[in-house]
Amino acid sequence: MFEYFYHEILRRTIISFGTLFNGIEIQHEDSDDNVVSTIRVPLAYGPTQKFLARLQQSPDLNKPTSVTLPRMSFEFTGLQYDGSRKVTTTQTFKSQTVGIATAIRKTYMPVPYNMSFELSVFTKLNDDMLQIVEQILPYFQPAFNLSVDLVSTIGEKRDIPVIIENITMEDDYEGDFTTRRSLIYTFRFTAKTYLFGPVGDTAAASKDLIRSAKIGYVVGGTTKTPTRDVTYSVVPRATKAYDNDVTTNLSEDMGVEGTLMEVNDSSGIALNSYVIVDSESIYVDKKSGNKLFVKRGQDGTAPTAHVSGAGVNLITATTNSLIEVGDDFGFDGSFL
Amino acid sequence: MALNPYFLQGSSSEQSLVQDLINEQLTIYGVEVHYLPRQYATTNTIIREVIESKFNNSYPIEAYVENFDGYGDNTVMLSKFGIQSTKELTVTISRERYQNYISPLIKNLPDIDLPNVEIYDRPREGDLVYFPFGDRLFEIKFVEHEKPFYQLKKNYVYTLTCELFRPEDEVIDTGIEDIDDTIDVDFNLRTLTLVAAGSTATAIAGVVTTGGINQFVITDRGERYTAAPNVAISSSPTIGGQAVGIATLLDGIINCDGTEIGSKVQGIYVQNPGLGYLVNPGVVILSSTSDGVGAAATTIISDNVVGVVTITDGGSGYTTAPSVTISGPGIGTTASAIAVVSSAGTISNVYMSYAGAGYTVAPTITIGSPYMAGTGDFIDNETVTGSQSSKTALVKTWNAVTGVLVISNTTGDFIAGENITGEESGAVYQLKGEELDNTVSQYPDNLEIETQADSILDLSEKNPFGTP
Numbered sequence A: 001m002f003e004y005f006y007h008e009i010l011r012r013t014i015i016s017f018g019t020l021f022n023g024i025e026i027q028h029e030d031s032d033d034n035v036v037s038t039i040r041v042p043l044a045y046g047p048t049q050k051f052l053a054r055l056q057q058s059p060d061l062n063k064p065t066s067v068t069l070p071r072m073s074f075e076f077t078g079l080q081y082d083g084s085r086k087v088t089t090t091q092t093f094k095s096q097t098v099g100i101a102t103a104i105r106k107t108y109m110p111v112p113y114n115m116s117f118e119l120s121v122f123t124k125l126n127d128d129m130l131q132i133v134e135q136i137l138p139y140f141q142p143a144f145n146l147s148v149d150l151v152s153t154i155g156e157k158r159d160i161p162v163i164i165e166n167i168t169m170e171d172d173y174e175g176d177f178t179t180r181r182s183l184i185y186t187f188r189f190t191a192k193t194y195l196f197g198p199v200g201d202t203a204a205a206s207k208d209l210i211r212s213a214k215i216g217y218v219v220g221g222t223t224k225t226p227t228r229d230v231t232y233s234v235v236p237r238a239t240k241a242y243d244n245d246v247t248t249n250l251s252e253d254m255g256v257e258g259t260l261m262e263v264n265d266s267s268g269i270a271l272n273s274y275v276i277v278d279s280e281s282i283y284v285d286k287k288s289g290n291k292l293f294v295k296r297g298q299d300g301t302a303p304t305a306h307v308s309g310a311g312v313n314l315i316t317a318t319t320n321s322l323i324e325v326g327d328d329f330g331f332d333g334s335f336l
Numbered sequence B: 001m002a003l004n005p006y007f008l009q010g011s012s013s014e015q016s017l018v019q020d021l022i023n024e025q026l027t028i029y030g031v032e033v034h035y036l037p038r039q040y041a042t043t044n045t046i047i048r049e050v051i052e053s054k055f056n057n058s059y060p061i062e063a064y065v066e067n068f069d070g071y072g073d074n075t076v077m078l079s080k081f082g083i084q085s086t087k088e089l090t091v092t093i094s095r096e097r098y099q100n101y102i103s104p105l106i107k108n109l110p111d112i113d114l115p116n117v118e119i120y121d122r123p124r125e126g127d128l129v130y131f132p133f134g135d136r137l138f139e140i141k142f143v144e145h146e147k148p149f150y151q152l153k154k155n156y157v158y159t160l161t162c163e164l165f166r167p168e169d170e171v172i173d174t175g176i177e178d179i180d181d182t183i184d185v186d187f188n189l190r191t192l193t194l195v196a197a198g199s200t201a202t203a204i205a206g207v208v209t210t211g212g213i214n215q216f217v218i219t220d221r222g223e224r225y226t227a228a229p230n231v232a233i234s235s236s237p238t239i240g241g242q243a244v245g246i247a248t249l250l251d252g253i254i255n256c257d258g259t260e261i262g263s264k265v266q267g268i269y270v271q272n273p274g275l276g277y278l279v280n281p282g283v284v285i286l287s288s289t290s291d292g293v294g295a296a297a298t299t300i301i302s303d304n305v306v307g308v309v310t311i312t313d314g315g316s317g318y319t320t321a322p323s324v325t326i327s328g329p330g331i332g333t334t335a336s337a338i339a340v341v342s343s344a345g346t347i348s349n350v351y352m353s354y355a356g357a358g359y360t361v362a363p364t365i366t367i368g369s370p371y372m373a374g375t376g377d378f379i380d381n382e383t384v385t386g387s388q389s390s391k392t393a394l395v396k397t398w399n400a401v402t403g404v405l406v407i408s409n410t411t412g413d414f415i416a417g418e419n420i421t422g423e424e425s426g427a428v429y430q431l432k433g434e435e436l437d438n439t440v441s442q443y444p445d446n447l448e449i450e451t452q453a454d455s456i457l458d459l460s461e462k463n464p465f466g467t468p
Helices: A007-017 A050-057 A125-138 A204-207 A317-321 B012-029 B095-107 B446-456
Strands: A027-029 A035-040 A043-045 A071-081 A092-096 A105-110 A112-124 A143-151 A156-172 A180-197 A212-220 A227-237 A246-249 A260-262 A272-277 A281-287 A292-297 A311-314 A332-334 B030-035 B039-044 B049-055 B058-063 B076-079 B082-085 B088-094 B128-131 B137-146 B157-164 B190-193 B202-208 B212-223 B230-233 B246-251 B264-272 B282-285 B293-302 B305-313 B323-325 B336-341 B347-354 B365-366 B385-386 B391-398 B402-410 B418-420 B426-435
Touching: A007 A071, A007 A112, A007 A143, A007 A156, A007 A180, A027 A125, A027 B049, A043 B402, A043 B446, A050 B076, A050 B082, A092 B082, A105 A317, A125 A180, A143 A180, A143 B230, A143 B446, A156 A317, A156 B446, A180 A204, A212 A281, A281 B323, A311 B128, A317 B293, A332 B323, B012 B095, B088 B128, B095 B157, B095 B264, B137 B336, B212 B246, B212 B305, B212 B347, B230 B246, B264 B282, B282 B293, B305 B347, B323 B336, B347 B365
Parallel strands: A043 A071
Antiparallel strands: A027 A035, A071 A112, A092 A105, A112 A180, A143 A156, A156 A180, A212 A227, A227 A332, A246 A311, A260 A292, A272 A281, A272 A311, A281 A292, B030 B058, B030 B128, B039 B049, B058 B088, B076 B082, B088 B157, B128 B137, B137 B157, B190 B402, B190 B426, B202 B305, B212 B264, B212 B293, B230 B282, B246 B264, B264 B347, B323 B365, B336 B347, B385 B391, B385 B418, B391 B402, B418 B426
């Protein structure tokens, strides 16, 4: 109505539903109970273009047999609004942008819809049919939950319950001999999916990421002109070497303990800075030539041993700007 | 008026005359069809069904086609199960010809592995009729034996009402290729890639005379690893002398407290022993994911160890990792190594579990040979057996050039690396890989659905409460 968007949610739900019945097998045994044949039951989405079906399935016009059995097909048959799952329409939520770890996107709450599905099974033998039915039904009590990645741009995963509604059995074995027996079971399911509207674009939403936090103490609160006495600002500090810009390398092995860190060239590392070695955050306390006196295991990282040659990554403002949504971080504070 | 006194209205000679005339007509106006009797391999009681059938014989017989004006209109339809053909065929065959010619043959069918056919003196519903025009297989739905109605007190023909066969996993093995290949296009197929004769890989290595790592010693296997961790080794005093180790994981080791969490580090192989180390360098095992913890190792260095192994020829046709033998140094200890097989069946890497000591000249590296004894040609419809899995299947097609064997009616999964032997042909080849083949009949979409669903379904997330 207002802008183009298409998340392929219905298509994704159809595929997710279909894959439930993907690996059903039937086995035939001989009179000594030895398996003589294993058939993976073919499955396809029923509706198709007529010309395509004809060209694919009868490429040379001649079809020497009627149809090979068993077969299963599924079909999306209806869509209904589900009021019981409705949430406030003005509510929004933010989510990490897939592929851009430092950005988030914003979207409104989705609309709950129930998708109706039909699964039809066509077999030659009742025995085959019973094998198939028994492999399907125990999973639905009466619902089976699928975690579907509904909107890939924001990595929005939703649990979609697939509920079995009813089963219709059709076994035309009676009548004269001009018609053949036809054995078709139809399962009806409801998948409780959600339809999402347009997702906010990356650039706009990224502004909502918290890059720093400030707190001010105000004195003289009852006077007419209160003054801000002190302002404290904190910015997050990375605990991983996101940019992996190796500043220098260790020149000696380091144990789990010990506060001496020897590097090839300490010129790029300032006092009171943080470096990352392997996955440990280390605070540089003092410097003496290429020997650094350090505090180990900063910002909640665990001290581990490091070998000579390991990369020493200095935490810079650039590194901090690359902190990914959902990652842990430490913080630097200063009075303004 | 009474009956004509010059005729007996049903003497055996009159009946024979009529039968002879009909037989003659059928041989003049008829079409040669093949009659395929159904042999029951397995039947189900209570739920009364024939589970497994075989059609191993076919008998040509002349038949008059009643529906001479074709199959009628609109006999092909698109259903939710794909294209279905509902063509019907009605043929008339001679009663005498059936009873004198086909009945004795069915009655005397060799009872090798199937119970003998019980009813044989009449055409039977469920049997197949192969109609040569259009190369079609029809299943008999109904046998009419009283039409025309008792002329001269006897019936002379059977009228068979047939409809196109709906195959499942029935075996049709009559020995007549035109008939046997009728239902070749089927979904119930798997493709095996077989190795006839691979070629042996070759590799060379140098010697590191000073300070190379010859062994990693695991001191703690750690736990919770989900992917092989990286191995960091102290840098060498010699520029360019950095050693490289490759870690491998092992499942199934239980901690002292009885828990088993994730995989543990099985060992670290020497890919490059490095050069110029003066003391045993330190090793840190860095998990590539956030889970793995705790693994630790030490190194042992030595002079005159075997250097990086370079593959000079990756060979071909490897299905399992071959042995690797490194020649001894004379005085010293012999190095040992393992080979890594790529998905293409070549040797991609050789890693040393021990790089040896005391080597003064470059060793000779011998990589075990792949399977080379593939021989023979599989015959259509013969049974093939896997040497380890003991699973069987029937041969559909065999391409000796590409080594691709298409099989049906499999009894289970074959194991890569086992030998596949044909029962009749005696052909033997080694199995490289097996794949479910869904591309043959164009209807099944299982693999495509599964592939697409893999990217949008998160099966790792489970709702502990089950229902919504």
